[in-house]
Amino acid sequence: MGIELQGAPISKPPRIDGRRLRSERTKQLIIEAFLSLLRDNSQMPTAVQIAERAGYSVRSIFERFPDLNALRVAATDYQLAQALALAPPRGADGNRETRLRSQVNTRAHTCERGVALWRVLLQFADQDPTGQLKQRIARARETTVGRIELMYRAELSTVPEDERRQLLIALEALTDMESWARMREQHGLSFDEACEVWIHAIDRLLPATSGCDGRGSLS
């Protein structure tokens, strides 16, 4: 789009829809209030609590989200996008130890931030008539497994297909959100101690590394 002025087309700056911007910002603040309440209390907050934390009325919430399920879906999309943005694959070409530490560190931070929401998703997935929560759960799992495959390609490529699949399943179970939560909440491990458990175990589970870095296990 543009207007003709003295023969040359001059592009018109895009018009900023202030009302829409404000509405988007309100949506984001509601989602952030929801996530922050979840982290504080580890249970599904009520609409009143969310409104109070966000500084809006309950009506404002339901003007933007038809129901709390829609808010859960939007919060999940927000958190998934944030997790991907905050944790791009790092050190994928590094040696075995670098990749192990990088993958565990990333996963640990994701679990630390996301376990409260993850529990809510699992709790409400069966009650969600739209199936959107189940889709998000599946997507989150695929992302996690995809990351494991990417980071440990040098090890996983050395074993036959069925063994590779079995290893992936075991690695997924080992680095599950609840596995992290158990170490932190039940066994009282610090962030670093819990990371060490995963690093040690993954190192034992993975076969020898193929290719040029020539490193076997850490121990």
Place this chain on the structure above:
Amino acid sequence: MGDPVVDAPAASNGEKAPGKAPRIDGRRLRSERTRRLIVEAYMALVRENAQMPTAVQIAERAGYSVRSIFERFPDLTALRVAVTDHAIAEARASAALRDLDASRATRITSQVDQRAKTCERWLPLWRVLSADSSQSPDLHQRITVIRQLIIMRMEMMFKPELSAMADSDRRKIVLALESITTFESWARMRELYGLSVEEASTVWVRAIDRLLPAASS
């Protein structure tokens, strides 16, 4: 667990009266039986529907009134706690330690077989009981006990291997073994990945074998 249902009458000096047969308190016996039937009805409904049953459903299945339930359990959380106690006792009775002195391969297979059977049998109940368990301290305590029992069993089954390790490494391996063999891990393999019991067991056997070090000589 409940009090004994057979009471011996006490003599006036506080000692048992000799030669007198113990008096059976029939009302108490019936009440215990009702409790047990309510607990069993709850468990059967969870296995069938994989969700928490309502008081009406439990009463219907047990053949009692809803009032009967709440005469014996102050609320459904108390009933969940009683169901958990019953399940722990039943699971312990059916999961005796076997092959403790056998070879490494036999012990791994034996442990995985047992754990797989437990997961197959108790998964629906586990889901219902552990959901929201943090809201009830009694329930939370039972869930912790179940996890501790699972860990203790692994420590006994893999003692030759674990005792070969330094304390800090042993703890890491035990935590990893726990994570890999959870109910949720089993459920994912069976439901999400569509693995048979044998295939899922093989995943666990191989993972445990990789995690465990060589046994101490």
